Amino acid sequence: MPYYRVTGEVPRKRHIQFRRPDGGLYAEELMGEEGFSSDSSLLYHVHLPTAIVKSEGVDLPAHAGGASPNHPLMPRHFKPHDLTAGGDPVLGRHLLMANDDVRISYVAADADGDLYRNSVGDECVYVESGTARLESTYGALEVGPGDYVVIPTGTIHRFVRTGEDLLRLMVFEASGHIRPPKRYLSQYGQFLEHAPYSERDLRAPSEPLVLEGEDVPVLVRHRGGLSRLTYRNHPLDVVGWDGCLYPFAFNIHDFEPVVKRTHAPPPVHQTFEGPNFVICSFCPRPLDFHPEAIPIPYNHHNVDSDEMMFYVGGDYSARKGSGIDVGSISLHPSGFTHGPAPGAVEGVIEAVRKGHTETTEMAVMVDTFRPLNIGHQASSVEVGDYAWTWAR
Numbered sequence: 102m103p104y105y106r107v108t109g110e111v112p113r114k115r116h117i118q119f120r121r122p123d124g125g126l127y128a129e130e131l132m133g134e135e136g137f138s139s140d141s142s143l144l145y146h147v148h149l150p151t152a153i154v155k156s157e158g159v160d161l162p163a164h165a166g167g168a169s170p171n172h173p174l175m176p177r178h179f180k181p182h183d184l185t186a187g188g189d190p191v192l193g194r195h196l197l198m199a200n201d202d203v204r205i206s207y208v209a210a211d212a213d214g215d216l217y218r219n220s221v222g223d224e225c226v227y228v229e230s231g232t233a234r235l236e237s238t239y240g241a242l243e244v245g246p247g248d249y250v251v252i253p254t255g256t257i258h259r260f261v262r263t264g265e266d267l268l269r270l271m272v273f274e275a276s277g278h279i280r281p282p283k284r285y286l287s288q289y290g291q292f293l294e295h296a297p298y299s300e301r302d303l304r305a306p307s308e309p310l311v312l313e314g315e316d317v318p319v320l321v322r323h324r325g326g327l328s329r330l331t332y333r334n335h336p337l338d339v340v341g342w343d344g345c346l347y348p349f350a351f352n353i354h355d356f357e358p359v360v361k362r363t364h365a366p367p368p369v370h371q372t373f374e375g376p377n378f379v380i381c382s383f384c385p386r387p388l389d390f391h392p393e394a395i396p397i398p399y400n401h402h403n404v405d406s407d408e409m410m411f412y413v414g415g416d417y418s419a420r421k422g423s424g425i426d427v428g429s430i431s432l433h434p435s436g437f438t439h440g441p442a443p444g445a446v447e448g449v450i451e452a453v454r455k456g457h458t459e460t461t462e463m464a465v466m467v468d469t470f471r472p473l474n475i476g477h478q479a480s481s482v483e484v485g486d487y488a489w490t491w492a493r
Contacts, residue, residue: 104290104291104300104345105343105344105345106305106343106344106345106347107341107342107343108239108240108305108306108307108308108309108341108342108343109145109240109308109309109339109340109341109342110145110309110340110341111143111145111341111342111343115143116129119145121147127145127146127147127340128145128146128147128148128149128150128151129143129144129145129146130143130144130145130146130150130238130339131143131144132144132253132255132256132344132346133346134253134254134278134346140344140345140346141344141345141346142239142342142343142344142345142346142347143342143343143344144238144239144339144341144342145339145340145341145342146238146336146338146339146340147311147334147338147339147340148333148334148335148338149333149334150336152332152333152334153330153331153332153333154316154331154332154333155316155329155330155331156328156329156330156331157328157329158326158327158328158329159320159326159327159328159329160327161326161327162192164185164194164195164196164478165192165194165195165196165206166196167196167476167477168196168198168199168474168475168476168477169474169475169477169480170472170474170475171407171432171434171472171473171474171475174434174436174437175434175437175488176431176432176433176434176437176439176487176488177431177432177475177483177487177488178423178424178425178429178430178431178432178483178484178487179197179429179430179431179432179479179482179483179484180428180429180430180482180484181195181197181207181271181428181430181479181482182209182428183482184207184209184478184481184482186209186211186267187209187210187211187212188208188210188211188212189210189212189213189214189215189260190208190210190214190226190233190259190260190268190270191214191215191217191320192215192320193208193209193210193212194206194207194208194272195207195208195476195478195479196476196477196478196479197430197475197476197478197479198409198432198473198474198475198476198479199473199474199476200469200471200472200473200474201276201471202275202276202277202375202376202377202378202469202470202471203273203274203275203276203375203376203377203378203467203469204272204273204274205271205272205273205274205409205467205473206271206272206274206476207269207270207271207272208268208269208270208272209267209268209269209270210231210260210262210267210268210269210270211262211267211268212262213259213260213261213262214259214260214261215259215318215319215320216257216258216259216317216318216319216320216336216337217257217258217259217319217320217321217322218255218256218257218258218319218320218321218322219252219254219255219256219274219321219322220254220255220321220322220323220324221254221274221276221322221323221324222254222274222275222276222277222278222279222375222376223251223252223253223254223275223277223278223279223375224251224252224272224273224274224275224279225249225250225251225252225272225273225275225279225373225375225380226249226250226252226260226270226271226272226273227248227249227250227270227271227272227273227353227411227413227465228244228245228246228247228248228249228250228268228269228270229246229269229270229271229413230246230266230267230268230269231245231246231262231264231266231267231268231269232244232245232246232262232263232264232266232268233245233260233261233262233263233268234260234261234263235250235252235258235259235260235261235348235350236258236259236260236261236310236337237252237256237257237258237259237306237310237337237348238256238257238258238336238337238339238342239256239305239306239339239342239347239348240306240307240308240309240310240339241306241308241310242304242305242306242348242349242350243263244260244350247352247353247354247413248350248351248352248353249350249351249352249353249372249373249380250348250349250350251279251348251349251350251351251373252348253278253346253347253348254278256348257319257336257337258348271411271465273375273378273380273467274322275375275376275378276376277375277376278375278376279373279374279375279380280373280374280375281296281372281373281374282371282373282374282379283374285297290345297356297357297358297359297369297372298351298355298356298357298372302351302352302355303349303350303351304349304350304351305347305348305349305350306347306348309339309340309341309342310337310339311337311338311339311340312335312337312338313335313338314334314335315333315334315335316331316332316333317331317332317334317335317336318330318331318332319331319332319336351372353372353382353384353413353463353465354384356370356372356382356384358370358384358385358386360386360387360389360390361389362389362390362391362394363389363391363394363395364389364394364395364396364397364398364399365389366401367381367403367408367466367468368381370382370383370384370466377469377470377471378467378468378469378470379467379468380465380466380467381465381466381467381468382463382464382465382466383410383462383463383464383465383466384462384463385415385459385460385461385462385463386459386460387458387459388449388453388457388458388459388460395446395449395450396449396450396453397418397419397441397445397446397449398419398440398441399440399441400438400439400440400441401438401439401440402435402437402438402439403435403468404435405435405470406435406468406469406470407432407433407434407435407468407469407471407472407473408431408432408433408434408439408466408467408468409430409431409432409466409467409468409469409473410430410431410433410464410465410466411429411430411464411465411466412425412426412427412428412429412430412431412462412463412464413427413428413463413464413465414427414461414462414463414464415427415460415461415462415463416460416461416462417462417464418445418448418449418452418460418462419440419441419442419445420441420442420445421442421444421445421448422442422443422444422445422490422493423442423487423490424484424486424487424490425487430479431487432473432475434472434473435472439491440491442490442491443490443491443493
């Protein structure tokens with residue numbers, strides 16, 4: 102994270118004695134990235150964070166694994182809302198697409214999550230609908246529709262639903278760390294004035310969460326698969342922490358779009374970067390205002406990337422007539438030139454002539470720099486004729 106926070110009680114200096122009311126020592130836990138040469142936070146536990154009493158292997162659910170190359174090569178359209186709903190926010194995930202850098206899953210959870218730790222990489226969870234409380238070793242954070250929730254590697258956490266609606270989540274599991282783009286930050290980590298969001302837009306836990314319990318299970322994703330570790334005491338027992346590494350939420354409605362006289366390319370929508378992929382936010386904005394502008398994406402071929410787009414709101418005029426609608430996912434792979442649906446350019450130009458001046462579209466996009474394989478679950482909800490819609 103780009104700036105320092107402190108929550109709860111911490112001693113005056115790092116790594117000095119910090120005692121509980123009964124005279125015993127709080128147990129330190131330093132969470133640090135990149136061999137302790139990057140961001141870190143120092144947490145103070147009531148109990149030892151190392152005390153485990155059991156470990157057992159866990160099989161990966163069938164809907165969470167299995168992906169095949171996009172062969173024969175085609176642009177594709179999926180409807181994740183047609184996937185079977187239910188389960189918790191981790192084991193209920195349906196794998197949609199994956200490569201060695203990122204796994205993209207969708208879940209419509211009707212149950213609270215168990216404690217979970219991803220020790221492979223950071224996770225970015227987009228909340229499509231529903232509300233929840235993210236409980237973690239850093240404290241609690243309320244999240245809801247439109248929130249990106251970025252959870253650092255190794256953070257023990259769970260999503261607890263706070264309403265009756267299904268908790269619909271799009272989950273991006275990275276093989277490394279997910280951060281704001283470097284070009285948005287000063288050399289010291291402060292958001293710069295040209296960035297489309299700032300520190301004020303980020304929400305993080307504001308007070309400790311100390312829970313009691315013994316023999317508490319935690320599901321751990323690691324490089325060998327899934328395991329369940331049982332902790333002697335409840336791991337959510339941190340009385341204070343400080344540092345620059347912690348879970349945070351950023352709402353897509355707080356993204357400030359960049360507007361040009363003519364159409365701007367996708368990098369202006371970038372929100373986060375991960376290892377060999379980027380996450381972008383397409384938000385309502387004024388239309389391009391050159392008197393002869395074509396206020397819609399031009400045909401384009403990002404020769405190094407596969408593009409996945411999740412349509413989360415509004416009217417996406419560029420795909421009008423293609424079957425794409427709110428809740429759809431499109432995959433436009435490298436090796437294929439994509440662009441507006443037939444007639445869309447003329448339609449938008451005419452709408453502008455009649456006084457239409459802004460877009461309502463909202464979408465979450467991921468561009469990867471290695472090909473995305475298609476999850477078996479995604480194949481079950483594919484709209485088969487999408488590839489031919491430009492030829493109609």
